[in-house]
Amino acid sequence: MGDKGYRLVSREFQEAYRDGRTRVVRVGEVEIGEGRPVIVAGPCAVESREQTLEIAEAVKEAGADMLRGGAFKPRTSPYSFQGLGEKGLEILAEARELTGLPVVSEVLDPRLVGLVGQYVDMLQIGSRSMQNFPLLVEVGRYGKPVLLKRGMAATLREWLCAAEYIAKEGNLDIVLCERGVRTSVSGLYDRFTLDLDVIAPLKKETFLPILVDPSHSTGRAEMVPYAARAGIGAGAHGLLIEVIGENADPDTVFSDGKQGIRPSVLRELIREIR
Amino acid sequence: MGDKGYRLVSREFQEAYRDGRTRVVRVGEVEIGEGRPVIVAGPCAVESREQTLEIAEAVKEAGADMLRGGAFKPRTSPYSFQGLGEKGLEILAEARELTGLPVVSEVLDPRLVGLVGQYVDMLQIGSRSMQNFPLLVEVGRYGKPVLLKRGMAATLREWLCAAEYIAKEGNLDIVLCERGVRTSVSGLYDRFTLDLDVIAPLKKETFLPILVDPSHSTGRAEMVPYAARAGIGAGAHGLLIEVIGENADPDTVFSDGKQGIRPSVLRELIREIR
Amino acid sequence: MGDKGYRLVSREFQEAYRDGRTRVVRVGEVEIGEGRPVIVAGPCAVESREQTLEIAEAVKEAGADMLRGGAFKPRTSPYSFQGLGEKGLEILAEARELTGLPVVSEVLDPRLVGLVGQYVDMLQIGSRSMQNFPLLVEVGRYGKPVLLKRGMAATLREWLCAAEYIAKEGNLDIVLCERGVRTSVSGLYDRFTLDLDVIAPLKKETFLPILVDPSHSTGRAEMVPYAARAGIGAGAHGLLIEVIGENADPDTVFSDGKQGIRPSVLRELIREIR
């Protein structure tokens, strides 16, 4: 390990993965890392029971494997919608009942890992929390699978070191998610530059599966299918995609409405990819 | 306010500061924001009682106004020295007794704001925590002055929105600190590119005082005096500087030894600046 | 046009392309922009007759549509191999005779447009020359098809404005080529961050076909197939790929040996893509 700062998440250290295999992370009955790409889809934020259940059913029908949805939202401004909190988690749990899709949702606060954990199948660490070390430790201890998004200026090494904080607590069920980095050309036609170059080196260095988030990177629904296909082309094990209601008005969606694709677009995209 | 996402920290909203004045943030008897530049200096990490007291006395003699030192360290790797924790805080408190210098130290975990707060005069939010919203809320509620470092890819707006999370809890005693951003040319001769362009627009937008950290940005002791003078030239209200023992070996310092300047260099720098 | 600074290369201005069609740029009998992706492959630099003819035949056999090769090389250092100049062009012309593949090669100097132009089928403007305005004008006047690579920190607008310099001289046979931008995370596992986000917005804004260069962006042969597939996934009309001899030693190749793939790898890649 030495200079790298991580060990448990490296192929070099884990004999079982030296042959190039990817670790299969199981979330409910979904297997991430092997076989066909896994599609995790759902609303940016849980806004209401109605909106969430509608989208959950629609993504299920479109062929998605898992449901995503934010109950605790990390918002740049304290005046923006901060999520429904526990109420949102209850709605997500209901959506799981309804659809059978395992659920992933973000946790922001080390004090709330237990609360969020009891409702969801997979805990998400967002970009802004990638180096929230106390949170990584708590999530590592909790034991449920973790979706670890890359920080918006994080190097590959910093990202794997963050994963190591989780692994060091005994939890190797970590899925990485590339979601774009801030660059000198981002913010003009996208929100962040999706860094697909990172996938091949990541696969060489670690056995953890890797998703690509074409929604937060591009920030524009019309670009999402392109970025999704590019991500799969680059070797990702799956996608994390935001979806809005088939007839929803992007401008009235509580957060990031402009980047959500319609279920009909998702269905077409999943067909192409598989 | 509208689109900006912040209000309480803006000149536009606060009538008292529309005339261009800077808010004076008092930490003990030190006033940040008015008159001569404030120098906050000390070790990167509190490593031992002896090391900390020696440096504390040395920076006091060199003319520093406040003492900095890390007890809880946000380290990229879980295998790096994580700080002495509460023991480190006790040492910092002793250093304050000895020198009379008010103390600032970083808090990483919302559960530890009370613990850190009882030992220090000012709570530091590090770069990696700039968008740790639960932590910002706790620090805002605690009430002691806050040193809010800029995230390594944060925009001016995101930075002021982070300050707003603190202000919204009733605490306007916030000092901003520029410490370099990650760019396409950083990492070659420095660690981060010190963004001094941000200072003039910040001063126009907010009344909060602004420090510059020439240590973390450059990452090299020999560059620190240049960056420090540049920071003052750019209009900063003070500097946050890391110092190592006059005879310490940079290679044996627990963290960031290469960027710490000697007390003798600090003394000369302070003389030049004032 | 107004604020954009370009007009002739925009869909908005050219009625014939408002329906979303891509302009087909013909280079010899190769059509770029329609139907199956076009593969342009060959050595980074023309080093010798033997090396070039061997690679030319190999890429032809592997299924490539066009041959690339540098005779005038833009090298960071004046002490690096600068290319064989006119001798290199003669070799490229011979390779075209041998294989029937049309040839593209870079021109650096406005005084040499005529010289390079008489040997090649398509003139390449490299990244470092994207805003070499006198060169763009000469190339525009010369009239042969132009491959315009993106500058390493260029915005979409700057890129299209550069294309407009060519178009304004009466030449619309321009093919754009994304080759990576320099970012805060480039240089660690790649040379430049391949910005595939740019392709969808480019296609919306302009009717010019777009290639992706997976070689200069990644800088490592093992990453090239991933980046190539990602580029096609993102919607590129073709690829520009560097190839080294099947048995060449990357360390003895004159320039950029580490990023050249073998003809056998190229063949496999072309099979996957088509």
Place this chain on the structure above:
Amino acid sequence: MGDKGYRLVSREFQEAYRDGRTRVVRVGEVEIGEGRPVIVAGPCAVESREQTLEIAEAVKEAGADMLRGGAFKPRTSPYSFQGLGEKGLEILAEARELTGLPVVSEVLDPRLVGLVGQYVDMLQIGSRSMQNFPLLVEVGRYGKPVLLKRGMAATLREWLCAAEYIAKEGNLDIVLCERGVRTSVSGLYDRFTLDLDVIAPLKKETFLPILVDPSHSTGRAEMVPYAARAGIGAGAHGLLIEVIGENADPDTVFSDGKQGIRPSVLRELIREIR
């Protein structure tokens, strides 16, 4: 030299400069690199005889040492004002007669080095031309002092390698100019992020004098004095500043009007700096 790619411009190679001295580059009677900071000021573009002579006299009175002004302008769009060409050079020569200030102006085209060179005292290579190698060679051969601006994403090594192209032709009278790099945070409150971190390492590596351009980096007149003071604080040997007429309307200036400061502001700035 080896890996660096430059030699003649390095302290290591030039015995005379190993002691840390800066080479003094003489332009007319102005000495750049020693003693007090040199101020080069003038209009962005030469627009007319009247405008240029007025500004030339005003900057002379304000205490500037040299006059700058663009006759051949590198403009992003072909539809923007491209400069007055030779007519502009004649006006600059007249301004020199009138004020006695040596003149620097940009050359874009290797075919025009002789033309520009006969009118000016110093040839400027702009950011977009930093890696225009044929131009660097011509300028190196011409023999007059050269002002070499940094490319907007150039590393220190690339910059010095560009200088080496000039030096290799026998011309060591090169002055470097930092003018900002494009980063993930540039373009929000400035145009480019002024990278003052580069100055100390440059001074260690090379003996060539270094100017800072606070005008193109910030892009806003009100920020120029801050950036100028920061540049001097960081150790620059002088400044390159754009000036508009005392009563000119920034919106009617042909190029970059918003970043030009008034002569009265320049005078005050020069007084502060000296």
